[in-house]
Amino acid sequence: SVPLSYFAGVAKLSRDSILTKGTTYIDKMAGKIYAILFDKTGTITQGTLKVDKVVTKGISHEEFVLFLCHIESFSNHPIAISITNEFKTKVDTSSVKEVKEWPGKGIEGIVFGKKVIAGTKEFLGEKGVEVDIEEKSFLSTTVYVAVDGRFCGYVVLKDFLKPDIKDALNGLKKLGIKTYLLTGDKKEAAQEVASEVDFDGVFANLLPQDKVKIAEDIKKEAKNATVAFVGDGINDSPALAACDVGISFAQNASSIATAAADVILLENSISKILDLIKVSRFVRKVVI
Numbered sequence: 157s158v159p160l161s162y163f164a165g166v167a168k169l170s171r172d173s174i175l176t177k178g179t180t181y182i183d184k185m186a187g188k189i190y191a192i193l194f195d196k197t198g199t200i201t202q203g204t205l206k207v208d209k210v211v212t213k214g215i216s217h218e219e220f221v222l223f224l225c226h227i228e229s230f231s232n233h234p235i236a237i238s239i240t241n242e243f244k245t246k247v248d249t250s251s252v253k254e255v256k257e258w259p260g261k262g263i264e265g266i267v268f269g270k271k272v273i274a275g276t277k278e279f280l281g282e283k284g285v286e287v288d289i290e291e292k293s294f295l296s297t298t299v300y301v302a303v304d305g306r307f308c309g310y311v312v313l314k315d316f317l318k319p320d321i322k323d324a325l326n327g328l329k330k331l332g333i334k335t336y337l338l339t340g341d342k343k344e345a346a347q348e349v350a351s352e353v354d355f356d357g358v359f360a361n362l363l364p365q366d367k368v369k370i371a372e373d374i375k376k377e378a379k380n381a382t383v384a385f386v387g388d389g390i391n392d393s394p395a396l397a398a399c400d401v402g403i404s405f406a407q408n409a410s411s412i413a414t415a416a417a418d419v420i421l422l423e424n425s426i427s428k429i430l431d432l433i434k435v436s437r438f439v440r441k442v443v444i
């Protein structure tokens with residue numbers, strides 16, 4: 157049977173805005189934690205991106221925005237939400253068909269009878285679209301767009317670190333926990349974050365299955381110690397499930413990520429993980 161103090165622990169955690177899907181995860185967070193792996197967009201960063209620049213090619217600014225907003229209105233990705241919020245274009249959803257989202261890559265569909273693709277440069281490449289004007293700053297996220305097989309421009313989005321991120325990661329370091337950044341975004345964007353927050357390792361350009369592969373390699377190093385993953389996206393779901401403890405957020409996270417996670421933070425703050433560890437350790441001390 158489960159000792160009573162665990163239920164007190166679960167109750168204490170929920171008062172701290174932390175939901176655990178079972179007492180096992182309290183045990184895992186109370187024991188030795190080898191590493192915590194973090195997604196970037198929406199996890200380390202706020203995920204509410206600001207549009208910084210729009211560059212179009214062979215199409216008007218208005219048309220570009222119209223196509224982009226129509227296709228992105230079918231995605232819950234932070235990038236998509238930021239784009240539709242920023243431009244406030246009136247979207248006629250009935251004119252959008254055959255939408256398919258590719259986690260870690262982008263989204264495609266038919267808009268007003270034309271094939272629209274939005275996502276990474278590599279994603280457009282896979283679809284046979286050559287991107288011949290590239291964003292040079294590299295420090296932010298760029299979404300490239302094609303209409304009917306022709307590259308027609310891009311939008312540059314700036315993201316910002318969550319305010320408590322440096323303190324939270326320093327707190328984890330003081331507990332002897334390694335921290336890693338695992339992102340689907342490109343190397344330069346990952347490095348910009350890594351220049352402000354000190355990680356033990358940084359991995360970029362990852363597809364969902366690549367995040368799992370790296371998590372499994374780190375789990376081998378960890379022996380029996382806990383490896384946790386923190387993420388908010390569909391692309392994080394396989395890694396959330398693969399790690400000992402998957403941690404996600406109640407706000408602005410994909411429902412697939414919250415379903416795959418073991419612990420849900422009701423506040424969008426990474427500092428809550430320190431509370432989770434503290435309460436878990438306390439509960440375990442009481443039991444022993």
Ligand code: ADP
Pocket residue numbers: 195196197198228231233235236257258259260261262263274275276297298299338339340341342362389391
């Ligand atoms: P992260 O791991 O940092 O949260 P993702 O793996 O979710 O990032 O996405 C990786 C990249 O794929 C994004 O930086 C973006 O370029 C592209 N992408 C993903 N989803 C979309 C979308 N709905 N629209 C446009 N681009 C997208």
Ligand code: MG
Pocket residue numbers: 195196197198199387388389
């Ligand atoms: Mg994310």
